[in-house]
Every structure is written in structure tokens, then in C-alpha cells.
Amino acid sequence: xxxxxxxxxxxxxxxxxxxxxxxxxxxxxxxxxxxxxxxxxxxxxxxxxxxxxxxxxxxxxxxxxxxxxxxxxxxxxxxxxxxxxxxxxxxxxxxxxxxxxxxxxxxxxx
Amino acid sequence: xxxxxxxxxxxxxxxxxxxxxxxxxxxxxxxxxxxxxxxxxxxxxxxxxxxxxxxxxxxxxxxxxxxxxxxxxxxxxxxxxxxxxxxxxxxxxxxxxxxxxxxxxxxxxxxxx
Numbered sequence: 205x206x207x208x209x210x211x212x213x214x215x216x217x218x219x220x221x222x223x224x225x226x227x228x229x230x231x232x233x234x235x236x237x238x239x240x241x242x243x244x245x246x247x248x249x250x251x252x253x254x255x256x257x258x259x260x261x262x263x264x265x266x267x268x269x270x271x272x273x274x275x276x277x278x279x280x281x282x283x284x285x286x287x288x289x290x291x292x293x294x295x296x297x298x299x300x301x302x303x304x305x306x307x308x309x310x311x312x313x314x
Numbered sequence: 315x316x317x318x319x320x321x322x323x324x325x326x327x328x329x330x331x332x333x334x335x336x337x338x339x340x341x342x343x344x345x346x347x348x349x350x351x352x353x354x355x356x357x358x359x360x361x362x363x364x365x366x367x368x369x370x371x372x373x374x375x376x377x378x379x380x381x382x383x384x385x386x387x388x389x390x391x392x393x394x395x396x397x398x399x400x401x402x403x404x405x406x407x408x409x410x411x412x413x414x415x416x417x418x419x420x421x422x423x424x425x426x427x
Contacts, residue, residue: 208356236413247404248357250415291357300411301370304357 205230207303208294214309221282225308227292228274236295237275239266241288242307248291251277282312317341320405320419327395328427335390335422337405344409346388347416348380351402363388395426 209228217223229237237254252259254266254275265278275294279286292305318339327333339346348360362370363382377399379391388405402423406416 238415247418247420248416249418253413253415295413300362301359301372302412302416306354306356 207231207296208292208305210290210292210305210308212306212308214311216311216313217282218313219282219284221312222278222280223282223310224276224278225290225292225310226274226276227294227305227308228272229292229294229303230273231294231296232270232273233297234273234294235297237266237268238293238302239275239277240291240293242291243288251290279310282310284312284314286310287312318405318407318417318419320422322422323420324423324425326425326427327392329395329397331395332391332393334392335403335405335424337388337390337419339386339388339405339407339417339419341407341417342409343407343417344385345407345412346382346385347406347408348378348388348390349404349406349418351404351421352400357404360390392424395424397426400425 207230239251240248241251242248254268258267263280267276289307289309291307294303321336344365346363350358359372360374361380366382377394381389402421404421405419408416
């Protein structure tokens with residue numbers, strides 16, 4: 205089992221749709237979780253950290269499910285500008301190295 | 315300038331060449347990183363520097379040689395590379411160990427011919 209696993213997609217959705225991505229992780233003791241966004245041929249940028257209680261930033265909601273070992277990202281009212289690859293990142297306990305997922309590709313269509 | 319600046323943006327080099335990638339951060343961060351991003355692979359951590367001391371070398375071949383003269387500057391010296399080393403090389407910086415996020419440079423797209 206991969207340490208961090210994401211559905212690569214692509215997810216094709218119309219503008220205004222709600223879309224959700226999941227990311228599973230293998231180390232049950234993992235402590236820190238993040239979602240990054242990477243536009244085509246650009247660098248990754250932090251979208252949001254994921255807290256145990258879940259957190260929301262505008263149209264974006266991130267949640268953590270420790271029992272099932274996954275994090276999720278929900279995007280409401282999708283915009284064309286949301287088209288990108290969304291990277292799931294996990295820091296396993298007692299290991300400083302971040303583990304990066306392959307990313308989920310999202311295309312929002314007019 | 316602000317953020318993390320990487321140069322050059324693109325680089326084509328022969329297998330016998332020597333070149334260097336440069337990274338500079340203006341964020342006052344203490345940690346700097348080199349990552350490699352290849353097609354269909356997750357980001358691979360290469361090196362970590364904390365207050366200009368190398369704290370991690372992720373089993374990187376010796377043809378990649380990092381240098382960190384101070385907390386704001388990071389170099390990656392390249393020599394006798396192989397075609398499979400062609401990739402996007404990303405520099406990042408963070409405060410602490412990065413739990414508030416990494417800031418990446420725009421990367422150097424390297425092609426080894």
C-alpha cells in the first residue's frame with residue numbers, strides 16, 4: 205500500500221458544481237495533513253492545512269477521518285480558475301519528511 | 315523581490331556539462347529544500363537545510379551536490395547527469411519544519427541530452 209494515495213482523475217466538472225477528493229494514508233500515527241494546489245507547469249502552493257476538527261476557507265472545506273485514515277477536500281461552486289492538480293501531503297509521526305501524493309487533476313468546464 | 319526565486323527557469327545540458335541551479339528566499343525562513351518532480355511520480359525530497367546546515371540527504375546520487383552558504387541562498391550543483399535526471403527541480407523554504415506550509419520557487423525545468 206502506498207503511503208499516500210490519491211485518485212489521479214481527471215475530474216471533469218461544470219462550473220458551479222461541487223466536487224470532492226479523498227486521499228488515503230497508510231501510517232495511522234500521521235499527525236499533519238495538507239492540501240496543495242499545483243497549476244499546470246507551475247509550482248505547488250499551499251491551499252490549506254487539515255485540522256482534526258475540519259476546517260473551511262471560503263468555498264473549500266477540508267476534513268480528516270482518522271478512523272478510516274483519509275483526508276478530503278470539498279470544493280463548492282467550482283470556478284474555471286479551480287482547474288489544477290490537488291496534492292495531498294502527510295507528515296508521518298516521528299518522521300520529518302513530508303510524503304506527497306501524486307495529485308488529483310481537476311478540470312472545471314464552462 | 316519577495317518569495318522564493320529560482321534561476322534558471324529552463325536548462326538544457328549535456329551529460330558531460332557542469333551547471334548550477336540557484337535559489338533565493340526573501341521570507342526570513344530557516345529551512346530550505348530541494349525537490350525533484352518527474353512525470354507520473356510524487357515530489358521527491360532531495361536535500362534539507364536548516365539554518366544552513368544539511369539535515370537530510372535523501373539518498374541522492376553524488377552527481378547532485380547542494381550548497382547552502384546562508385539561510386537565504388541554496389544551490390544545486392550538477393555534473394555528469396543522466397537523461398533520467400530530466401525533471402522539474404523545485405526549491406522550497408519554510409519556517410520551522412513547515413507545518414505552516416512550504417513556499418516553493420517556480421522551479422527549473424531541466425533537460426539532460
